[in-house]
Amino acid sequence: MEIHLYQVILIFIFACIAGMGSVLDEFQTHRPLIACTIIGLILGDIQTGIILGGTLELIALGWMNIGAAQSPDSALASIISAILVIVGHQNIQAGIAIALPVAAAGQVLTVFARTITVFFQHAADRAAEKLNFKLLDFLHLSALVVQALRVAIPALLVTVFMNAGSVQHLLNSIPAVVTGGLNVAGGFIVAVGYAMVLNMMGAKYLMPFFFLGFILASYLNFSLLSFGAIGLIVAFIYTQLNPKYQEPKQVATAAGSSAPLADDMLED
Amino acid sequence: MSEAVKKLTKKDLFNMFVRSNFQQASFNYERIHALGFCFDMIPAIKKFYKTDEERRLALKRHLAFFNTTPAVCGPVVGVTAAMEEARSDGEAIDDGAINSLKVGLMGPLAGVGDPLIWGTLRPITAALGASFALNGSIFGPLLFFISFNLVRLALKWYGLTYGYRAGMGIVKDMASNALTKLTEGASILGLFVMGVLVTKWTKINVPVVISQTTNQAGVKSTMTVQGILDQLCPGLLALGLTLLMMYLLKKKASPILLIFALFGVGILGYWLGILK
Numbered sequence: 001m002e003i004h005l006y007q008v009i010l011i012f013i014f015a016c017i018a019g020m021g022s023v024l025d026e027f028q029t030h031r032p033l034i035a036c037t038i039i040g041l042i043l044g045d046i047q048t049g050i051i052l053g054g055t056l057e058l059i060a061l062g063w064m065n066i067g068a069a070q071s072p073d074s075a076l077a078s079i080i081s082a083i084l085v086i087v088g089h090q091n092i093q094a095g096i097a098i099a100l101p102v103a104a105a106g107q108v109l110t111v112f113a114r115t116i117t118v119f120f121q122h123a124a125d126r127a128a129e130k131l132n133f134k135l136l137d138f139l140h141l142s143a144l145v146v147q148a149l150r151v152a153i154p155a156l157l158v159t160v161f162m163n164a165g166s167v168q169h170l171l172n173s174i175p176a177v178v179t180g181g182l183n184v185a186g187g188f189i190v191a192v193g194y195a196m197v198l199n200m201m202g203a204k205y206l207m208p209f210f211f212l213g214f215i216l217a218s219y220l221n222f223s224l225l226s227f228g229a230i231g232l233i234v235a236f237i238y239t240q241l242n243p244k245y246q247e248p249k250q251v252a253t254a255a256g257s258s259a260p261l262a263d264d265m266l267e268d
Numbered sequence: 269m270s271e272a273v274k275k276l277t278k279k280d281l282f283n284m285f286v287r288s289n290f291q292q293a294s295f296n297y298e299r300i301h302a303l304g305f306c307f308d309m310i311p312a313i314k315k316f317y318k319t320d321e322e323r324r325l326a327l328k329r330h331l332a333f334f335n336t337t338p339a340v341c342g343p344v345v346g347v348t349a350a351m352e353e354a355r356s357d358g359e360a361i362d363d364g365a366i367n368s369l370k371v372g373l374m375g376p377l378a379g380v381g382d383p384l385i386w387g388t389l390r391p392i393t394a395a396l397g398a399s400f401a402l403n404g405s406i407f408g409p410l411l412f413f414i415s416f417n418l419v420r421l422a423l424k425w426y427g428l429t430y431g432y433r434a435g436m437g438i439v440k441d442m443a444s445n446a447l448t449k450l451t452e453g454a455s456i457l458g459l460f461v462m463g464v465l466v467t468k469w470t471k472i473n474v475p476v477v478i479s480q481t482t483n484q485a486g487v488k489s490t491m492t493v494q495g496i497l498d499q500l501c502p503g504l505l506a507l508g509l510t511l512l513m514m515y516l517l518k519k520k521a522s523p524i525l526l527i528f529a530l531f532g533v534g535i536l537g538y539w540l541g542i543l544k
Contacts, residue, residue, distance in 0.1 A: 054401025131324050181537070182531060224468070245445055
């Protein structure tokens with residue numbers, strides 16, 4: 001398919017937004033479900049964008065940045081794979097095969113970007129010394145440009161230099177055993193993401209609830225929404241019945257005395 | 269000067285709320301959200317301090333290391349603003365008190381925020397959205413975007429205004445049971461749904477044939493490894509793989525490395541014909 005100039009511009013703009021979103025982690029524009037859908041919308045094939053987005057979202061479910069630890073990059077992966085799948089008329093499996101190496105490359109880029117921003121931090125120290133409020137605001141927000149460009153420039157290059165023929169040529173050069181293997185692996189790579197979430201929760205004594213969900217869903221054919229409702233009810237019952245939460249008065253005073261800072265301040 | 273003049277107005281608080289949506293804009297490996305926190309505080313600093321020296325000191329105070337889950341930064345920003353207000357009114361609050369309060373709150377808040385936001389809210393809204401998106405429905409991405417952001421924005425706004433109102437009282441609230449209860453409840457929901465997803469949405473198939481028998485009626489029945497495993501419990505391999513990944517991640521294996529390793533397993537297994 002032919003890509004028009006306005007589409008190139010829109011992709012560039014959205015890639016900037018997704019790049020900023022990947023560091024802000026607020027509106028989730030960098031997540032596959034959103035990013036692939038928007039790229040699909042821009043390229044006139046929103047259906048493919050949504051399905052690819054849903055597929056990649058599941059794989060990336062546990063990709064999260066906790067503290068200073070960096071996860072694979074979903075922004076660049078979603079955008080590049082959506083462009084190539086739609087422009088090159090590829091199937092969703094090809095999208096997964098494209099997305100994962102790109103996510104690794106994006107991770108390197110974002111680590112690089114977050115190192116560059118140390119410079120902005122130091123410039124802010126000097127701006128504070130000079131009491132320059134405007135410059136402080138500017139430095140904080142302009143650091144986003146680094147993140148925007150690290151996604152937008154690769155996306156722009158791919159959009160401009162790739163066409164249906166070259167995408168097909170590229171993907172056809174991959175041996176069948178590799179594409180077949182990637183297809184198979186796409187089914188269970190999600191496990192890494194699940195493991196990331198489970199480890200982050202860090203509450204070993206609550207793991208029985210994980211196994212409960214597993215066993216119920218292995219044998220019952222409910223929708224995800226109804227499982228969510230069951231989980232909510234289970235959580236509610238557990239916290240309601242837990243003796244730990246039965247005497248809030250007593251525990252609150254004990255905790256209050258262990259925070260002398262609070263007592264000092266409460267006198268005024 | 270009367271206190272009322274210096275109070276933050278709703279407009280100031282809204283300004284700080286908007287700013288807190290850019291909490292991680294200058295995320296850097298040296299001081300993480302340091303500049304972001306200072307950026308949130310600027311409207312308050314301008315309001316409370318009028319002399320250059322006071323303002324300079326206040327800015328510097330808030331360029332110190334800070335890091336928490338971005339969605340729950342509101343209460344810390346709010347309570348810090350309340351402390352700065354008291355300080356500008358002549359209360360004896362030194363830099364150390366303000367900084368130790370920030371440090372003292374950011375850890376416990378991340379302890380609530382990470383399981384709540386990254387462990388429960390996002391995986392669940394994203395998985396729900398994806399379940400619709402897999403059928404090509406626009407409802408999927410919309411559901412995820414709207415529901416996640418509604419909760420997140422509410423947390424930011426109410427967190428900020430609550431922190432500002434509660435002031436130092438927040439320390440007492442933080443130590444109370446309500447927060448542990450919320451974290452524990454959210455963790456249970458998150459873990460439960462993860463268990464569901466592991467079995468429902470992981471696809472592993474080992475079609476290796478173990479035996480082939482033909483019964484008297486002439487019907488051929490094949491017994492595969494997958495068939496036996498499914499008889500034990502469907503999703504057993506997915507569960508084992510997830511537990512293995514948890515173990516390896518704890519041993520400091522990088523996630524992207526594991527992803528590529530699983531790629532390798534997929535290709536090898538497909539080539540050998542033991543995975544399909």
